[in-house]
Amino acid sequence: MSVSAETAIRNLKMMLTIRRAEEKVISFATEHTGLIRGHYHVYIGQEASGVAACNALGPKDYVFTTHRNHGHVIARGGELGRVLAEIIGRSDGYNGGRGGTFHVIAPHLGILQTSGVVGGCMPLAAGAAFSIKTRKTDQVSLVFFGDGSMEEGAFYESINMAALWKLPVVFVCENNGAPLASRKGGEIPSNSLNAKRLIDIPMALGIPSVIVDGADMEACDALMKDVVAGVRSGGGPAFVESRITRWPGNAAAFPVLHGGAWRIDWAFDPGNAPAPLQDWLSHSDPLALYMRDCVARGVVTRADLDRMDAAVVAQVNEAAAFAVASPPRKAESALEHVFA
Amino acid sequence: MKEMIYADALALAICEALETDPAVTLINASYGGLTPQRACYNVIRERFADRIVDSPIAELGFCGIAVGAAMTGLRPIVGISTGAFSFEAWPQIINEAAVACYGSAGQVTAPVVFHMLTGIRGAGAVQHSHATQAMFCNAPGLQVVMPSSPADARGLMLTCALHSRNPTVFIDHQRLQATTGMVEEKITPIPLGVAEVKRVGNDVTLVAVGIMVPRALEAAEILAREGISVEVVDPRTLVPLDKKTILASVAKTGRAVVADESQLTCGVAAELAAVIAEEGFHSLKAPIRRVGIPNVPVPCHQDEEEFITPSTDKLVDAVRAVCGRTVN
Numbered sequence: 206m207s208v209s210a211e212t213a214i215r216n217l218k219m220m221l222t223i224r225r226a227e228e229k230v231i232s233f234a235t236e237h238t239g240l241i242r243g244h245y246h247v248y249i250g251q252e253a254s255g256v257a258a259c260n261a262l263g264p265k266d267y268v269f270t271t272h273r274n275h276g277h278v279i280a281r282g283g284e285l286g287r288v289l290a291e292i293i294g295r296s297d298g299y300n301g302g303r304g305g306t307f308h309v310i311a312p313h314l315g316i317l318q319t320s321g322v323v324g325g326c327m328p329l330a331a332g333a334a335f336s337i338k339t340r341k342t343d344q345v346s347l348v349f350f351g352d353g354s355m356e357e358g359a360f361y362e363s364i365n366m367a368a369l370w371k372l373p374v375v376f377v378c379e380n381n382g383a384p385l386a387s388r389k390g391g392e393i394p395s396n397s398l399n400a401k402r403l404i405d406i407p408m409a410l411g412i413p414s415v416i417v418d419g420a421d422m423e424a425c426d427a428l429m430k431d432v433v434a435g436v437r438s439g440g441g442p443a444f445v446e447s448r449i450t451r452w453p454g455n456a457a458a459f460p461v462l463h464g465g466a467w468r469i470d471w472a473f474d475p476g477n478a479p480a481p482l483q484d485w486l487s488h489s490d491p492l493a494l495y496m497r498d499c500v501a502r503g504v505v506t507r508a509d510l511d512r513m514d515a516a517v518v519a520q521v522n523e524a525a526a527f528a529v530a531s532p533p534r535k536a537e538s539a540l541e542h543v544f545a
Numbered sequence: 546m547k548e549m550i551y552a553d554a555l556a557l558a559i560c561e562a563l564e565t566d567p568a569v570t571l572i573n574a575s576y577g578g579l580t581p582q583r584a585c586y587n588v589i590r591e592r593f594a595d596r597i598v599d600s601p602i603a604e605l606g607f608c609g610i611a612v613g614a615a616m617t618g619l620r621p622i623v624g625i626s627t628g629a630f631s632f633e634a635w636p637q638i639i640n641e642a643a644v645a646c647y648g649s650a651g652q653v654t655a656p657v658v659f660h661m662l663t664g665i666r667g668a669g670a671v672q673h674s675h676a677t678q679a680m681f682c683n684a685p686g687l688q689v690v691m692p693s694s695p696a697d698a699r700g701l702m703l704t705c706a707l708h709s710r711n712p713t714v715f716i717d718h719q720r721l722q723a724t725t726g727m728v729e730e731k732i733t734p735i736p737l738g739v740a741e742v743k744r745v746g747n748d749v750t751l752v753a754v755g756i757m758v759p760r761a762l763e764a765a766e767i768l769a770r771e772g773i774s775v776e777v778v779d780p781r782t783l784v785p786l787d788k789k790t791i792l793a794s795v796a797k798t799g800r801a802v803v804a805d806e807s808q809l810t811c812g813v814a815a816e817l818a819a820v821i822a823e824e825g826f827h828s829l830k831a832p833i834r835r836v837g838i839p840n841v842p843v844p845c846h847q848d849e850e851e852f853i854t855p856s857t858d859k860l861v862d863a864v865r866a867v868c869g870r871t872v873n
Contacts, residue, residue: 210550227679267617269613300648300649300652301650302650303647303648303649303650304648304649304650308648308649309672310648310649310652310653312649312652312653317613317616317617317649317653318645318648318649319559319640320640322636322640322641324636325640325641326639327609327612327639327694328605328606328607328608328609328610328612328613328641329612330613331606331609331613331619332609332610332611332612332613332614332616333608333613333614333616334613334618335613335614335619336613336614336616336617336618336619339570339614339619339759340618340619346613349551354678358605359605359606359609359636359637362601362603362605362606362607362609363606363609363610365601365606366600366601366602366603366606366607368596369601391583429653450849453612467654486673497631516590521785528628541650541651542645542647542649542650542651543644543647543685543686544686544688544710544711545646545651545653545710545711
């Protein structure tokens with residue numbers, strides 16, 4: 206199964222945009238003292254499920270996400286300049302610089318909260334779905350979270366009520382601790398959750414639940430479209446576990462770009478990449494896999510990809526310049542917006 | 546005007562809110578908890594069963610669902626029942642509802658009402674008698690409402706349920722449910738942040754909230770017979786707080802007693818005393834006195850429970866003390 210060339214190119218470009226934007230975020234933190242003060246989380250290596258989920262949504266749908274939200278906001282159509290400005294606390298950011306990296310919120314994109322609290326958004330997303338059902342609109346609510354969120358009571362309470370009340374909510378678990386061997390299915394032993402498969406938990410409450418290979422862009426795309434359509438048609442909640450093998454740069458407390466910015470030639474010749482990345486590039490990097498697949502299918506050429514990359518990098522650089530030039534938030538504005 | 550009991554007035558307000566705005570939705574309708582007045586709220590279910598959703602025992606989940614629903618166009622009133630159950634929902638009330646507006650720099654609002662029955666209720670024991678008001682006052686972004694009369698309960702509920710854009714913690718004292726008072730015939734919302742002088746006096750300002758208001762009025766009656774004229778000021782809402790009315794009263798009387806049925810340390814009385822000390826110090830002829838619960842949990846045993854309850858007698862003693870009278 207494969208999507209149209211146009212869709213494939215759009216997917217490639219969005220994944221690449223997220224990757225280049227996240228590299229810019231890392232450079233803000235590591236090369237520009239003071240632009241990012243605290244810790245932060247990037248979405249490198251997880252692009253496929255976020256892009257696929259956002260592809261499946263309509264403009265009026267709601268999206269809730271986490272501390273690892275940058276990729277979701279960009280996939281949802283967030284303007285790069287405003288996303289980067291928010292991350293570094295500038296007044297042109299989506300929240301005027303109030304939220305920072307953990308809380309990029311963009312209500313006009315349906316992104317109403319990006320909670321830095323593990324599990325924090327799951328009840329909110331179920332609540333938005335409750336509102337949809339009460340108001341009788343045809344929207345859906347979708348929430349991204351990591352596997353760690355499933356250890357929280359908020360998860361259990363949310364899926365239970367979502368199932369009981371048949372709420373139109375899609376729970377998207379991005380399990381970024383999946384070993385390559387089990388990415389397409391099977392059991393993943395965990396030392397923090399005593400379930401053989403994460404989907405066994407929502408399935409026990411009668412929620413249709415599926416596992417998808419989070420490195421396979423088109424598998425994610427096809428699945429998310431089906432799942433969102435099912436939820437939108439009134440079938441009640443659904444659960445997706447996107448199994449993702451962790452980007453090696455994510456292994457440390459702060460992200461590390463092994464060998465600098467990601468390179469397209471690494472995707473086609475992983476043996477030339479820095480050692481820590483080789484295995485990941487060969488088997489688990491959704492962007493490398495999709496580029497190789499699209500070239501093999503004749504959807505794009507290597508030269509097309511290089512041109513695409515140059516355009517994306519220019520766009521990200523322009524957005525970064527916009528963000529850095531944006532005035533910082535004023536100190537005295539700390540007293541504003543406690544109440545509406 | 547007609548006389549009503551508190552529970553009937555609050556049930557009336559909830560019905561009026563449901564009737565006025567289709568976005569008002571009830572998550573649980575247990576506003577009377579286990580009080581003898583709980584049946585007063587049956588009218589809500591009789592008239593609006595289709596607007597009520599009864600939740601599993603999952604405070605964290607259903608409070609969060611209410612917040613998410615409030616962010617997306619509904620105006621939920623959540624029945625948490627006993628106030629201490631709000632502790633199960635702390636992350637969603639304190640760390641989601643309260644910060645939604647601030648974190649989004651004003652773009653996202655969550656007009657939800659969290660209703661809870663609080664306070665020393667008689668054998669509630671250590672886990673069902675909490676005063677939650679001071680805790681919520683410490684979470685910026687939450688409106689904290691504490692009515693003391695049937696009219697205030699109705700008027701404040703109407704404002705929060707129909708007009709407010711912010712999340713509200715609606716603190717109802719268990720022992721107010723049976724109290725009576727006059728209520729307007731027509732729908733009369735009461736604005737937040739407007740205190741009411743419940744009794745005019747000249748010698749001492751007694752600032753009392755919630756259940757302490759009827760006790761303060763009773764104390765004022767006793768003290769009047771001793772020649773002490775007490776002014777009873779009820780802030781009605783703790784956030785926002787009407788400092789102006791409190792300070793104007795203290796400026797007139799020169800003496801202040803503050804009373805709240807919660808533990809004294811960092812309690813509501815402490816905050817009210819600090820406001821008076823900081824902004825009204827030059828009016829004071831005597832040190833401020835606080836009346837509250839000593840820093841212990843609430844015991845079950847009746848004698849122990851009464852021993853720690855900030856009663857009318859304790860208010861009378863505190864007022865006498867600030868007036869330089871002998872304390873019994």
